[in-house]
Amino acid sequence: MIFNFFVCSAVKEIPEKLEKFLKEIEFPFETRISYVDRLSGTDDEIKTQLKSAHVVIGEPHFAHLLSNPEISCPNLRWFQSTAAGLEYFMKMNPCPYFPTFAKLPFVVTRGATFYGPTMAEYCISMMIAVQRSFFKMKEVQIKLDSPYVDRDNYTKFPLLSQLTVGIMGATGSIGQDIARRLYALGCTVIGLCRRKRKEGEPIVTPQVETPVNAHLPPSELCFEEMYPILGDDEKQTSLRTFLSKADVVINVLPTTLETIHLLGGRLDSEGKEIPSPMESCKKSCIFINIGRGTIIKEDVLVDILKKGTISHAVLDVQEMEPLPSSSRLLTELSPDQVTITPHCSGWPQNGDFITPLLKENLSRFAAGMKAEESALKEGRTEEWVPDLLYIMNWKEGY
Structure with a gap:
């Protein structure tokens, strides 16, 4: 299986760091990394990448494009936000805040330690x-x-x-x-x-x-x-x-x-x-x-x-x-x-801001995906139970 990682961020160093981390933790599957600059990329470019993405890393300003996730991002398992606030996800339509889904379509983790x-x-x-x-x-x-x-x-x-x-x-x-x-x-x-x-x-x-x-x-x-x-x-x-x-x-x-x-x-x-x-x-x-x-x-x-x-x-x-x-x-x-001041109090000064949290969550995600695959090979239906750090509570909105 190939895991598609999609980075949509204004921080251009993230794809390189992601590739390095995946090697360091010995991610157990083949991976493909794609990147769109959030500031210059178009909605169409982002939508195309979301269609095949299993993991998204980036600022959540395009979260509205995740509306109707069974169509917009059918493979998405995890969104690592680089932002502290999560209100963009509450603008999804339909929003998982409401009892629309039998289960949450994907896991969101916030950039809790960055700012x-x-x-x-x-x-x-x-x-x-x-x-x-x-x-x-x-x-x-x-x-x-x-x-x-x-x-x-x-x-x-x-x-x-x-x-x-x-x-x-x-x-x-x-x-x-x-x-x-x-x-x-x-x-x-x-x-x-x-x-x-x-x-x-x-x-x-x-x-x-x-x-x-x-x-x-x-x-x-x-x-x-x-x-x-x-x-x-x-x-x-x-x-x-x-x-x-x-x-x-x-x-x-x-x-x-x-x-x-x-x-x-x-x-x-x-x-x-x-x-x-x-x-x-x-x-x-x-x-x-x-x-x-x-x-x-x-x-x-x-x-x-x-x-x-x-x-x-x-x-x-x-x-x-x-x-x-x-x-x-x-x-x-x-x-x-x-x-x-123009919303500038929390502004990371280099790509290192994401290092500790992203690496830890990647390790946890890799272990979860490996366990899920092992269960399927053994004929067991055992879906991943997310244990990532700073998981968003959809009901509370943070």
């Missing part, structure tokens, strides 16, 4: 830049004014060790990567998670350790408190308590039915807007969003910033991307209130 380090460094740099008025000093320099005129305004700031930082989505790989670095810098870290842990269950989801994280403290030591939101009361007491304690709130939550407008923009049963939980924040609070813009309705966030409910927002993601020039974030807020 955390760069996103953590983004958050830390933005915390320091905002707290210490670096952007303001740059504005003064551009105007050719002397920074010494307002020098006193630049000398009042907290140390990192004086800050309590709240991470929304604390138990995932990105949340843990951020927490470990903040804790190492002396911050007090609290977390918002989906559900309360059972007795004896780890406080965070175990992750694949990578060389860049090897020197950091273990995740389970980094959180002073954890606040679950599943089962929270109507007043959102757990969420509001979490927000009230944080000097900096960092959101890394994905878009799911449970997280859309969690921080503002939801309506009650009578169609009236529910007050934003962010009203519980400290007025000095900085909000950093590197998760998804859907966590809060844009109009709500703008109003919060204009009222001074929080001091500043750093937005690497927005509810609408690319952000239109007519956005209220641009037309009604000053740089003192908001810092906007």
Whole structure:
């Protein structure tokens, strides 16, 4: 049997690395690797490769082409996404989120370990830049004014060790990567998670350790408190308590039915807007969003910033991307209130970002396919039970 691996990614080094890994793990079947550059490839080119692909590796932006998988990708067993977010797969038609399939058409694994380090460094740099008025000093320099005129305004700031930082989505790989670095810098870290842990269950989801994280403290030591939101009361007491304690709130939550407008923009049963939980924040609070813009309705966030409910927002993601020039974030807020970046906080700097996870999952996939083939030769119907790392939960959307 020939296994067809299809790489559709803007990272051109992946096919070469894939070929190397397949040899290193002694993949037990003949393989064929095809590649389409996601940025320049056409839908027709991608569709052609999907028809015969057994494994797909790449960014999930073309996931809509997997709709009606029995026709579009009849041989597909596994899709290794190079992205952390999985909302593209929820746009498949029909989507396996709904009870359309007797069994899932293929397994999706997320790029869980790829982006955390760069996103953590983004958050830390933005915390320091905002707290210490670096952007303001740059504005003064551009105007050719002397920074010494307002020098006193630049000398009042907290140390990192004086800050309590709240991470929304604390138990995932990105949340843990951020927490470990903040804790190492002396911050007090609290977390918002989906559900309360059972007795004896780890406080965070175990992750694949990578060389860049090897020197950091273990995740389970980094959180002073954890606040679950599943089962929270109507007043959102757990969420509001979490927000009230944080000097900096960092959101890394994905878009799911449970997280859309969690921080503002939801309506009650009578169609009236529910007050934003962010009203519980400290007025000095900085909000950093590197998760998804859907966590809060844009109009709500703008109003919060204009009222001074929080001091500043750093937005690497927005509810609408690319952000239109007519956005209220641009037309009604000053740089003192908001810092906007173009969804670039988590950007791997070379092809090595995929190495540890891809190699491990390839080994597991190879073992599963070999066991499945052995069972068939012996006349047994024994389908592969996926044991890959970071398998997508279609019902939860992450």
